[in-house]
Amino acid sequence: MIFAFDIIILVFLVVAALISLNVKDLLSASMIYGIYGFLICLLWAEMGAVDVAFTEASVGAGVSTVLLVATVFNTRRRSSD
Amino acid sequence: MAEFIHDHIQPYFNYWVYVIIMMIGLWALIAKNNLIKKLIGLSIFQTAIILFYVSMGVKDGATIPILGHHGSSPPASEHRLFEDLDEEEPKKAHGKPVDHHAADDEHGEDHTHGHAGHHKTNPDLIANPLPHVLMLTAIVVGVATLGVALAISQMIFKEFGSLEEDEILEEIKASASDG
Numbered sequence: 001m002i003f004a005f006d007i008i009i010l011v012f013l014v015v016a017a018l019i020s021l022n023v024k025d026l027l028s029a030s031m032i033y034g035i036y037g038f039l040i041c042l043l044w045a046e047m048g049a050v051d052v053a054f055t056e057a058s059v060g061a062g063v064s065t066v067l068l069v070a071t072v073f074n075t076r077r078r079s080s081d
Numbered sequence: 082m083a084e085f086i087h088d089h090i091q092p093y094f095n096y097w098v099y100v101i102i103m104m105i106g107l108w109a110l111i112a113k114n115n116l117i118k119k120l121i122g123l124s125i126f127q128t129a130i131i132l133f134y135v136s137m138g139v140k141d142g143a144t145i146p147i148l149g150h151h152g153s154s155p156p157a158s159e160h161r162l163f164e165d166l167d168e169e170e171p172k173k174a175h176g177k178p179v180d181h182h183a184a185d186d187e188h189g190e191d192h193t194h195g196h197a198g199h200h201k202t203n204p205d206l207i208a209n210p211l212p213h214v215l216m217l218t219a220i221v222v223g224v225a226t227l228g229v230a231l232a233i234s235q236m237i238f239k240e241f242g243s244l245e246e247d248e249i250l251e252e253i254k255a256s257a258s259d260g
Contacts, residue, residue, distance in 0.1 A: 001139050003091070010098040017102060017125050021109045026117050033121050040128050047095075048145045048208035049135050055220050063224055064124060071117065071231040075238040079115040080245050 001047055009043045026079050030068035037061025095136035103129035116234045116244045120227060127223040131216045138209035146210035148202065 016039055020032035037060045044053035090097060106129060109122025238244055241252045 001141070001143075003094075007094060010094065014098065014101055014105070017105050020121055021105065021113065021118060021125075026115070029118065029121060033124065036125070036128075040132070043132070044135060047135055047139050048143060049138065049213040049216075050145050050147070051210075052131070052135060052213050052216055052220065055217050059224050060128070060220050064227055067224075067228050067231050068117065068121070071235055074235050075117075075244055079118060081114045081118065 005046055006043070009039055009046065013039050013043065024079050024081070026072045026077050027069065029079070030065055030072060033068060034061050034065035037064060095132065095139070099129050099132045099136065102132065114246050116237065116246065117231075119246075120230050120234070123230070124223065124227055127219070131219055134212040134216050134219075138212040140205065140208055143206055143208045146207050146213070 013036065016032055016036040020029050020036055023029050023032065037056060041053050041056040041061060044050070044056055103126055106122045106124075106126030110119055110126065113119050113122060234244060237249065241249045243249060243252070
């Protein structure tokens with residue numbers, strides 16, 4: 001574990017989570033959630049959990065984002081908060 | 082203050098951030114009005130729990146839990162992942178003594194003939210893979226719950242024409258008082 005790398009990714013992680021929850025456009029929120037997923041995938045690889053990193057990149061970040069975008073496509077894009 | 086940071090924040094930084102991310106997810110689940118936002122908050126909550134478990138498997142100076150062919154080829158690293166048992170005593174890593182002697186006396190004779198030969202893996206230089214394997218399941222289950230929840234919110238949108246929680250509750254109240 002490299003502490004400087006760790007600290008940078010964790011700060012970006014908190015920022016990405018807050019932006020994704022505060023943006024009013026749901027498509028942007030889904031995309032920033034995808035960025036959050038890939039950041040946490042980097043974090044797994046950095047902590048030595050390479051198998052978890054693979055799964056997170058394909059399933060967590062990839063499929064979750066596709067599901068969210070599909071739902072936004074089928075419903076409404078604007079959010080009140 | 083500097084002492085507090087050095088003693089309590091720096092060694093446990095992952096744990097501090099996991100609590101922060103978890104509370105962000107919980108806040109989104111409670112305070113957000115839109116159902117999709119609530120589900121994003123749920124996913125963030127789940128990744129926080131996974132972060133907690135994977136952080137428990139981290140060791141200082143440890144490599145990824147993958148061995149070479151037959152566990153005998155050392156990786157390109159300055160760490161001494163494999164020790165020659167014939168020559169040396171087991172190393173002390175991070176101040177914690179590693180006692181391989183008991184196992185060696187019983188099984189040492191049998192194992193010296195195989196491919197792995199005279200090498201033995203030092204577990205202190207490999208990250209603990211058990212939490213990783215457990216959390217692999219948690220990630221897949223998390224995506225499954227997210228998929229089911231998004232499908233249900235699409236059905237809610239078809240029924241009520243909205244994804245906002247307050248509008249849905251008003252609609253339900255209106256239909257209940259009508260019928």
